[in-house]
Amino acid sequence: KAGVTQTPRYLIKTRGQQVTLSCSPISGHRSVSWYQQTPGQGLQFLFEYFSETQRNKGNFPGRFSGRQFSNSRSEMNVSTLELGDSALYLCASSSTGDSYNSPLHFGNGTRLTVT
Amino acid sequence: AQSVTQLGSHVSVSEGALVLLRCNYSSSVPPYLFWYVQYPNQGLQLLLKYTTGATLVKGINGFEAEFKKSETSFHLTKPSAHMSDAAEYFCAVRATSGGSYIPTFGRGTSLIVHP
Numbered sequence: 001k002a003g004v005t006q007t008p009r010y011l012i013k014t015r016g017q018q019v020t021l022s023c024s025p026i027s028g029h030r031s032v033s034w035y036q037q038t039p040g041q042g043l044q045f046l047f048e049y050f051s052e053t054q055r056n057k058g059n060f061p062g063r064f065s066g067r068q069f070s071n072s073r074s075e076m077n078v079s080t081l082e083l084g085d086s087a088l089y090l091c092a093s094s095s096t097g098d099s100y101n102s103p104l105h106f107g108n109g110t111r112l113t114v115t
Numbered sequence: 116a117q118s119v120t121q122l123g124s125h126v127s128v129s130e131g132a133l134v135l136l137r138c139n140y141s142s143s144v145p146p147y148l149f150w151y152v153q154y155p156n157q158g159l160q161l162l163l164k165y166t167t168g169a170t171l172v173k174g175i176n177g178f179e180a181e182f183k184k185s186e187t188s189f190h191l192t193k194p195s196a197h198m199s200d201a202a203e204y205f206c207a208v209r210a211t212s213g214g215s216y217i218p219t220f221g222r223g224t225s226l227i228v229h230p
Binding site for chain 1: 160
């Protein structure tokens, strides 16, 4: 089975621009969640989607948004980029969206640099 | 609310020595606990998880962890460190709260293995 795929692996953007990151979950997984990883703040939860509906949202500003398609693929969008948005963005999928004991399967991330 | 504390941002051991990575959690309801490992330029990979039942959990690569409710701890151990164990390790907790959940990760512990 193919793992979680995130594209692109690296991105360089300028302040004020917007960016879209893509995530393809493991086949059959309907839950997709996104995380921001930085040296200063560690791993922080952004949001989670299940069957095209956002189920949970972390404490991030409205500039961060996402969506999930009918094939479970997910995209994350960040508008009006700030220098502080530079981070590794990780996507994770899990097999059973209603079970809190399902482990997360992570992609290799998208490294976003904002200049 | 839930939280995770990993004691020690860096742990250094010699090859062949015991590995002990500490994790303490806080949760108002019975939690599900996880350890993940992250190698450079990769996403997180599940090492092991505790849900219910046996408190000593065995994972991949010779790692194991013991759930101690009285100490609210879930420390990760390995009897003999290998050079390939050098990586970042994250403890995570998930708990139901009002029907929703947000996974919470510790800040991570970097394991350094000396030859």
